[in-house]
Amino acid sequence: MLNVSGLACSRGERRLFADVSFSLAAGEWLHVQGENGAGKTSLMRLLVGLSSADAGKILWREEPAPSTEFRRDLIYLGHHAAVKEDLTPLENLHLAAALDGIALDERTSLAALIRLGLRGREELPVRVLSAGQKRRVLLARLLTRPAVLWVLDEAFNALDVSAVRLLGDLIAEHLSTGGMAVLTSHQPLPVPGGKALVL
Amino acid sequence: MQWNSVGEFFAMGGYAFYVWGSFGACAVLMVAEPLLAKRRLSEVRQSLIRERLADELDLQQRTQ
């Protein structure tokens, strides 16, 4: 479903990578590896359509991405917290859903927050939560926002042992229902299978 | 030709300051701008030539 061919990217004068090609089918995931500065994040941003490639093509369901359909199927979590500090976790989830034009009932959002271990913090402003808990609020979007392709950049950072296991389970569940994922990480990931791409 | 003498020409009927001020400013700036642009070009060129020389010297030292 996702076909990437001949992708090239340079930052300023420096060529980061060239001729990156891979494809993903339902239930598959890709582990993007590489040293610091190898261009993992640049590849992720290229992939989701935040920046444009020097060369190469990205096809989603045989159509060139980024299209509206691609964006509907995509969820991207990057380095940023991407949550509003002044709002509560619950408000954050609901406002994000509203911006995306997706219906979200309170049952689903509450269940997502509880699954991510935020019981009792649903109505506190995010500002008072710890860094790891903020990260969990963001991860809750994986449960409230239906998407086929998950692009997670360093999603396992700043998470404790139980959260790492939880995220691993979430990804495994997602893959088993026909989803796809592209992940970057330095450490081995608690998700079975997966293709590897070294930059 | 309406000028009877060089002095009259430069006096510009009493408007010398204004007329020569205008034409003079144009002349000065329109000479200065190309010179600045030219200097910018030669500076880049010089630094490129320096870099190439450095490359050559580097290569020489390595082959020795």
Added chain:
Amino acid sequence: MNALLATVRRDLLLALRRKSEVLTAVFFFVIVTSLFPLGIGPEPVLLKKIAPGILWVAALLATLLGLPRLFAADHMDGTLEQMALSPSPLGLLVAGKILAHWLLCGLPLVLLAPVLGLQFDLDASALAVLTVALLLGTPLLSLIGAIGAALTLGVRGGGVLLALLVLPLYIPALIFGAGAVEAHIAGLGSGGHLSLLAAMLALAVFFAPWATTAALRVALE
């Protein structure tokens, strides 16, 4: 359309949690307009003559004050990135943010202007024209300002640069806005000015969100 309203609701909710930021611009407007009589002297005829210009310049600067924050916070915490990747068109979300900015920074000025106009001895009909002119003009200021805010997002010295980029583009709004009130006071009728202001607003509603979106995509790259 729902996405637009959702953005408006979100930004209003956020502003409600941080009231001080909204109130700064309003206080600025009040203080600046009150400073002029103190600097110029209390002569009613003169004050009446310069009132439209002062109120408009103050409104312009007050709008400018809130502009750097329009996208900066969302840019910092990554929510702007999420908006750019949302299935909803970014143009609509941007339009929503601009509308919210106007509701927070522009509308209070419109509502306050008649009160401040009293300081300058403007009569009731002149105050009405002033309010209508600001009602048409302040959204225009928000729309044009949004382009500048997007262009200078995350750029060195962004705030000052924003003023340099946006203020020249504000001149037509200032001329027709203040001109409407002056023409009314002079007995010439303000219809022409106001309809030109409305025409510019229509043009800006159409183009500004589009240009802002393009600038934001460049800034996010």
Added chain:
Amino acid sequence: MRQSIIQWFRFASPQSFYPLAGRLIPWFWGAAAAFGIAGLWISFFVAPTDAQQGEGYRIIFVHVPASWMSMFIYLVMAFWAGLGLALNTRVSGMMAQALAPTGALMAALSLWTGALWGKPMWGAWWVWDARLTSELILFFLYLGFMALQAAIDDPRRADKAGAILALVGVVNIPIIYFSVKWWNTLHQGSTINLNKAPSMAQTMLWGMLMMALCFWMYSIAVALLRVRAIILERERHTEWVKHAVE
């Protein structure tokens, strides 16, 4: 048809534009000098003394061409910027960047000569005349464009942001000009206008035309010179640049 499009795109690459610009520059300098000599000859020795403004009116022979060029260069700049945005050609952005300082210079000259004309004619260095005011705003627009480009480190982003600003500016210029004119008539503008010498004789028109052509050729030459520097600065890490300089 297809062949000619490819031909055009060949020149759109910095690598082929750099030597092309180098070959063209002397021709434009020559043309600028020829038109300049002809223009100056007409301005000082052929054009008669004006009955109303005396010799002071001769300022229009530089003021009007500078004003024309300052507006024209903004249009050309916006054209290149739009081309760069639409086709993603690298040279376009560099051209826009190279043109801006020359445009700003022309606007500055127009303001300076306008002030020098205004002092003897209106008795004041600065009068809020519609043309001068628009010129001042245009000058600000140039400064904004240059400041924005200077503030952004990544040249690709600088080009794109500058392009959007130039296009916004070009939409606004007619609106600004019109609004300033309207404002000026409402506030009783000046009666003598710098740009309409009362008895605009044929020879005066010729003088202005020659000087305008001189300024035009000059602008092209200096912009090409600057774009060559910009090309080398930006492409300094490519292979071809290493061989381009001797």
